[in-house]
Amino acid sequence: MDHQRFEKRKINVIIANHLNKQNVVWVPSGNDFVDLLHGFLTMxxxxxxxxxxxxxxxxxxxxxxxxxxxxxxxxxxxxxxxxxxxxxxxxxxxxxx
Known part of the structure; x- marks a missing residue:
């Protein structure tokens, strides 16, 4: 298995949600967060x-x-x-x- 060294990085995310329905309405984010989320979804x-x-x-x-x-x-x-x-x-x- 190829071992890679990963550096710790912090990703700040602001989540706007609908208070009554408890639904996420909007998540403004950069490429780092989208790549991380895509990695989880394709696992x-x-x-x-x-x-x-x-x-x-x-x-x-x-x-x-x-x-x-x-x-x-x-x-x-x-x-x-x-x-x-x-x-x-x-x-x-x-x-x-």
């Missing part, structure tokens, strides 16, 4: 489930509907259901491109 669901499996100091498992069960079923599935071990690993450990 594979398998990665999200795996990262949240043992979350935080309490190691409390966070459940995202049926995705946890779906991911566990994939992990527990026999290699006989895949063409190769690499195919199974690509589904268990997906990467964003």
């Amino acid at each position: 594979p669901l398998g990665t999200i489930v795996r990262l949240l499996d043992n979350h935080g100091r309490s190691r409390q498992k966070l459940v995202i509907g049926c995705l946890n069960n779906l991911y566990k079923s994939l992990v527990d599935m026999s290699i006989d259901n895949f063409q190769t071990e690499a195919c199974k690993q690509m589904l268990i450990y997906p990467e964003s491109v």
